[in-house]
Amino acid sequence: MYLSVYVNNNIYKLRGPHFTGCRSREQETFRCWWSAGIFQNLTEPGALRVFYQTKNFLSEWQECPDYTRTVKNECYFNKTFTQIWTSYCIQLRSVRENITYDEACFTVENIVHPDPPIGLNWTLLNVSRSGLHFDVLVRWAPPPSADVQMGWMSLVYQVQYRVRNNSHWEMLDLESGTQQSIYGLHTDKEYEVRVRCKMSAFDNFGEFSDSIIVHVAQIPSKESTFPTTLVLIFGVIGVVILLVLLIFSQQQRLMVIFLPPIPAPKIKGIDPELLKNGKLDQLNSLLSSQDMYKPDFYHEDPWVEFIQLDLDDPAEKNESSDTQHLLGVSRSGSSHVLNFKSDDDSGRASCYDPEIPNPEDLASLLPGHSGRGDNHPLVSRSSSSIPDLGVQQTSEVEETPIQTQPAVPSWVNMDFYAQVSDFTPAGGVVLSPGQLNSCPEKKKEEENEKKIQFQLVSDGAYTSENTARQLSASVPPSPGPEQGYQTFPTQAVEGNLWNGEYLVSTSDSQTPYLLPEAPPAPILPPVSDYTVVQEVDAQHSLLLNPPSSQPAICPHSPNKHLPAMPTMPMGYLTPDLLGNLTP
C-alpha cells in the first residue's frame, strides 16, 4: 500500500505494511521480514501475519510455520518447509482487518545469499626485480553452511582489494575455485582483501568476508643498484674489447696515421739491397746512370775534380792566358771543389745549391787553413776537358756571385795531369808543367806552363795582380797565350792574396821548352814526370804504369767529355777504388 505525499516539490511515498525481504543462506531454509510502515498501530506482534502458498500442487494458504521470537517481524521457514524449484508466494495480512497489505512470490534458489567464505589468507608469490611490485596468492574456504560438496550449491567467488583507507575497491573476475592470484601490488603499501560468493547462474551475492591486510616491506635498493653496476662494468668491458679489436684490425692504418714512416734514403731506380751486396761493376753501372749520386760520391773524394769543358767557344778559351786560366780555374775551382757535375751536364752551377761556394768554404781553402788541406784543386784535366772548363767557368762567372772573372781561362793548354814539383812552406803546391804530348793544340799551354811557375795555394790556384805581373815579367815574351796573362782576373778573394812566392822548378827542365811556333814536341821521354799508379800490391807499394801508356791518356777530342766517374779513367785511381783493391 502506497501513499504519495507531495512536500516541497518532492514526492514521498509512504508505505504501509510490507515485506522488506526474504533470504536464504544455504538453500535449505529461508526467512522473510516485514515492516509495519507508517501504520504504527500495527506494530504489536500478531497484528500482521504471514501466509504462504507453494505453487506445487498446493493451493491453500498456510501461515508462517515459525515466527522468530528473537527477531521482530521475521518468519522462518526450516528445512521441511523449504523446497527448491518451487514457487512460493507469501502474503502479509492483517487478520483483524482481513486486509492483505503485501504479497511476494519467489523461488528459494532465487533468494539465496550465501554466507561469506571463511579462512581468507594470502601467500607471497614473488617480488619484482626492482623490488617495487609483488604478487600474492589469496586462498579461502567456502562457507560451511553451503553444501558444495554434494553439489547442492555451486558457488562462485569474487575477490576485492584496495589500498588501505582508499574508497575504491578493485574487483577481480569471478572465480569458481577457492584461490586467486593478485598481481601488481605495490610494496610499502597496505592492502585490504576481501571475498564474497554467490550461486553460479544467480545474481545474489552474499556478504563480504572479513578483510585481511596484505603488506610487503620494500627491500632496500641495494638490489637495484647491483644490476646497474653490473651493466656499467659489462658495458665498459665491452667497449674496451671493441676498441682493442678495432685497433688490432686497423693496426696498419693506425700506424701510418700516428707514426708516419720516415722516408728511408732511397734512390730512384736503385735497389738498396744491391747497394749493400752488389758487386763493384754493378754498382758502377748503376751509379753512372744516376744523376744524383755522383756529386756525393765526388764530394767524398777531394782528389777528384771532374770539370766539364764546353768547346763551343774555343775562341774565348784561347784569349785567356794560362795563368788566367789556371787562376780562373783555380778560382772557379774553389767553387768547383764543391761543384760536381755529371759529364752530360753543361756545367751549370745553378743545378746544385751546395755547390755554390760559401765564403767560409772559400776561407777554408786559403792558406793556413790546414783543415781543408786536402782539397787541393790541383788536378788538371785533360785538354779535352779544359775547353769545357772555360765555358763552364764563364757560365759560373755569370751565375755565381763570387766568380767575377770576365775572361775565360782555359785549361786547354793544360794537361790532364800536372805534376807536383814542390810544396811551399805555407802548404802550397807547386806544379810543374805537364809533359808534352802529341796534342798540338795544347802546345801553347805547355809552353806557358813551363815558363810560368805558379804556386797553387791550398784553397785554389790564383794569383794577385802583382804576382801576375811578376809572372808575366819573368816569362819571356811570347805571343798570344802569354797575353792571356795580362788579362788574368783581378779577383781578390777575401783579401787573401797569393803570397807571391813561387819557385822555379828546376825539374821543369825535364820537359823541353818549346816555342809556340815550334813543331809539336816529341813524345815524352821514357821517364815521365809522373806515372799512374796502376795498382797496389800486397806490400802496399805502388805499381806504376809504363810511360808508354801515357800518350794514350791524352784525350784526342776536346769535345770528349770525361768518362763518367764510375768508369775508371785509365791510370787513375780513386781512393775508394783503392780501398776496394786493398786485399
Place this chain on the structure above:
Amino acid sequence: MNRLKVLQAWLWCVSLWPCWLSHAVPLDCKDETGSLTQCTSISQEKLLDRVIQHAELIYRVSEESCTLFEDMFIPYPLHALRNQGGNLCHTKPFPIPGSKSEIQQISDKWLLHSVLMLVQSWMEPLIYLQTTLSRYDDAPDALLNKTKWVSDKLLSLEQGVLVLIRKMLDEGILTSSSIFEHTLTPYNEQSPEVLESILRDYNLLICFKKDAHKMETFLKLLKCRQSNKLSCLSY
C-alpha cells in the same frame, strides 16, 4: 492433427532408434585423423565428470539466454516473474521432490532416470523455441546462437546419461514416445497476442533454466555419492 502427432512420434522413435541398439552397437568416435573408429573406453568417473560439465554449461547458458530475452523483450515491471520460477512449466509424469532431504533420499537409479527424462523432455521445446525466436524482429544473435547451442549440447548430454545408465545401472533403456506426446501439446498452439507469446516464451526459458538446474543438481549429487558416500547422505 493426428497425422502430425503420428509423424512427431515417428520422428522421435527414429531419433531414439540408436538407443534401442545401444547394447549391440558401440558408439563411433572420430579420432584425430577424422576416421571413425571405435570409441576409446573411458572410466565411469570421467564420464560422470564430463556429463556434469555438460549439465553445468547448459545451465549457465540457459541462464544467459533468459537474461538476454528478459532485457530485450520483457518490460521491467514484469521482471519479477523471473523470481517466481516460471508458471505452468510443462508437467512431468512424476513429481520431483524439491527439498534437499527428499532429494538426498532418491536412489541413484531415480536420479539418473530423472535426468534422462528431463533431458528428453526438453528437446522438442528447444527446437520450438529456436523457431519462435527467429521470428522475433530484434532477437539478438547471441540469443539465437545460445539456444541452438543448448539444443546440440542436450543431445550429447542425453547420450552421456544413457551410457551412465547402462554402466551404473546395468540396464538398457527403452523409451516410449508416449511420454513426450503429452509434453509437446502445449507448444503447438500459436497465440495471437504478441505479449502473450512473448510471455510464454519467457516462461519457457525460465522453466528450462530451472530444469537445467535440476539436472545439474542431480548429477552432482550422484557424483558425490560415487566419491564419498558419507557426506552426501542426508543428516
